[in-house]
Amino acid sequence: MAGMKIPPEHPRAKSLLIRERLVEYYNQGVVAASGLIAHGRGETFDYLLGETTTKPALKSMESAVAMLLTAEKPVISVNGNTAALVAQDIVRLARVVGAGIEVNLFYRSLNRELAIKKLLEKAGAAEVLGVGENASARIPELNSERRRVDPRGILIADVVLVPLEDGDRTEALIKMKKKVIAIDLNPLSRTAQAATITVVDNIVRATPKIVEIARKLEKQNREKLDKIVMNFDNQRNLASSIMLMKSNLSTIGEKGLYPAREGGGNGF
Numbered sequence: 001m002a003g004m005k006i007p008p009e010h011p012r013a014k015s016l017l018i019r020e021r022l023v024e025y026y027n028q029g030v031v032a033a034s035g036l037i038a039h040g041r042g043e044t045f046d047y048l049l050g051e052t053t054t055k056p057a058l059k060s061m062e063s064a065v066a067m068l069l070t071a072e073k074p075v076i077s078v079n080g081n082t083a084a085l086v087a088q089d090i091v092r093l094a095r096v097v098g099a100g101i102e103v104n105l106f107y108r109s110l111n112r113e114l115a116i117k118k119l120l121e122k123a124g125a126a127e128v129l130g131v132g133e134n135a136s137a138r139i140p141e142l143n144s145e146r147r148r149v150d151p152r153g154i155l156i157a158d159v160v161l162v163p164l165e166d167g168d169r170t171e172a173l174i175k176m177k178k179k180v181i182a183i184d185l186n187p188l189s190r191t192a193q194a195a196t197i198t199v200v201d202n203i204v205r206a207t208p209k210i211v212e213i214a215r216k217l218e219k220q221n222r223e224k225l226d227k228i229v230m231n232f233d234n235q236r237n238l239a240s241s242i243m244l245m246k247s248n249l250s251t252i253g254e255k256g257l258y259p260a261r262e263g264g265g266n267g268f
């Protein structure tokens with residue numbers, strides 16, 4: 001229940017606080033009801049990852065940053081969950097890589113668009129694209145409300161960052177010859193599989209880390225950044241994340257989920 005006190009010593013306090021934040025923003029009209037369900041699905045995969053940022057995730061983040069820094073017109077697409085959980089880091093990232101910020105919702109309503117815009121502006125965004133009449137362009141071959149985009153933003157972007165997504169739009173953007181960077185805890189999702197670069201990590205951990213990497217890489221020359229992008233293989237990286245989950249599951253099978261309580265520890 002939103003507003004309930006989470007005891008800080010609760011072993012799942014961090015995770016419960018994130019849930020509480022989502023419920024709060026659901027009540028404020030930022031998060032869609034389905035956003036709460038989507039978060040639960042994400043949590044399952046996060047459990048299998050060990051709720052930590054893995055080496056393959058770090059590699060994909062570096063490549064994502066290099067791609068954003070070398071893009072001509074990068075745009076960060078923001079939905080309800082992203083705005084509720086990481087609005088400030090999205091604004092920071094947009095600033096470092098010179099990206100536009102656009103609201104793009106699966107469950108679009110003017111009230112939600114405005115609530116998300118307000119949240120992003122409160123976090124420091126100077127301009128928020130894709131709100132109301134500004135979402136006047138259409139992504140071809142896409143039937144969901146996500147097809148509505150800003151002609152100054154996603155429509156003309158060469159690189160689109162889509163934290164937390166459903167698969168159809170990623171596929172449609174790729175068909176439009178755009179590069180798509182996804183952040184998705186589920187390495188098996190259509191988004192994860194179709195994206196150019198997939199960061200398999202929780203947006204709560206990934207977004208600040210991506211900002212940190214961007215601040216380091218922004219001073220690098222174009223040649224070095226291009227090389228980072230070229231040397232990245234998304235299918236291989238996704239396979240590494242899946243193998244990590246598989247190996248974590250085997251460890252759990254052998255040692256149990258909470259060996260920490262008996263003096264062991266597997267990071268869960």
Ligand code: PTJ
Pocket residue numbers: 031032034035036037038039040041042043045079080081104105106107108164165166167183184185186189201202203204
């Ligand atoms: O705000 P809207 O209207 O655009 O709606 C947003 C949702 C999330 C409801 C919509 O995009 C949706 O239905 O998404 P899906 O198809 O449920 O996909 C969400 C994906 O995000 C799933 O693969 C989840 O595993 C993943 N996910 C959930 N929470 C996180 C996450 N990935 C990274 N970090 C998270 N915190």
